[in-house]
Amino acid sequence: MPSSIASQLKNPNLIQTKPFINGEFVDSTSKKTFQVINPATEQVIAELPEQTPEEIDEAIKITHEAFKTFRKTNPYDRSKMLRRLYELMIENLDDLATIITLENGKCLTDAKGEIRYGASYFEWFSEEAKRVYGDTIQPSNPNNKIITYKQPVGPVGLLCPFNFPSAMGARKAAPAWAVGCTCILKPDGQTPLSSLALAYLAKEAGFPPGVFNVVLASVESTPMVGTKVCESPLIKKVSFTGSTAVGKLLMKQSSSTLKKLSMELGGNAPVVVFDDADFDLAVDQAIASKFRSLGQTCVCANRLYVQSGIYDKFCQAFAEKVKTFKIGNGMEEGVTHGCLLNTRAIEKVEDHVKNAVDKGAQVLVEGGRLPELGKNFYAPTVLYNLPKDAKVFHEETFGPLAAIAKFSTKEEVLELCNDTHFGLASYIFSQNINTIWYMSEYLESGMVSVNTGIFTDAALPFGGIKESGFGREGSLYGIDDYTVVKSINLGNVYR
């Protein structure tokens, strides 16, 4: 165990560096390892085994075996385990947040928010576990009755991203366990420690061996694990959060077994601010949406459209607030925004800035790299007078670039918003109920956030349309993705 990071925690057991299989942290037979690097300090914080293909096969088999008994457990018992896990996450909140900041680079306040957010899925689904309903239906034959109920889909594969190292695994595992599915989870190779900490707490919460298995692979070996999970006939569903390109590949791989899928893919969220918006609220909330985790969430504002009557005033106020950000090591007191995960993320931001400026956009806040802090630090850039064909309006930046364009009418802005293959989240700021309703109804996105920049919640059905994917996580609909409907026809009931 790397003592340097364990020594920063009240509960050093939360730092685990081995795969979690069948209820234990086990040694890998692999001689190869990969490193977990703190993106703020560029120091190696852990060295983990690069698991072999045979070990992944074995973990899949264990997930499959454990399903045979876990599916039969009492939902009230599963509810208690989920509730206990929620409590354990809250009890260990500071430590779990520290792990996120150390492996992901987001600031500690954001990391604490992520732990509360992830834990809330265990709380929510501890309650839903007891409320999985079916129907009774009268068929055409009056002597028969149809009964439906929802059964667990089977062992599931959870393929998780780096941007929410803890909450995305929680959001997927909570409904799976609520209905009696077992899971094999693969964390992103850059941020695996949060999933191992979750495994430690899941064991403490009483989840039986094999119900949760965490396999380890570097970024380079990730395709091997993805292929194994997607192609295995033993895995009945895959839930993936990540890019649209990878989502399409996983769909192809899953087609040989016709797996049930949930795909939470890329976004290109528009923020639309109308002249009649509550001005200060709109500025603050647009900033909150754009710069949450420094722009590294799928629902972050990717493009801002502000109506002509307030355009200049809005851009000025927005820029002034961005200049007050304190960028730094997320562990330091007073830091409002941490660093990006790696320099590839910065290169994408720079590419979008250059493209927009080359096409005539003007710079309101220059931003740029902060080498004095480290190679992964970037101060946010704010651009205005954006041309419609700028790359930033058509591709997800996933970083700290705010691009603000002007619009005149709601019809015009609606067309701009919908001119994309993506459809995850959209934001509207207005005080006119007709405008709000018109936009909410016709915006092509799975989620619309009105007058707030932060909207995700365990109670909200999270998911997209178009090439942002399908399936819903969280909420009462979250259960459906982990169940299949069984229909039973009772014949001759009046005989």
Ligand code: SIN
């Ligand atoms: C995501 O980036 O995929 C998740 C964002 C959220 O849940 O708020």
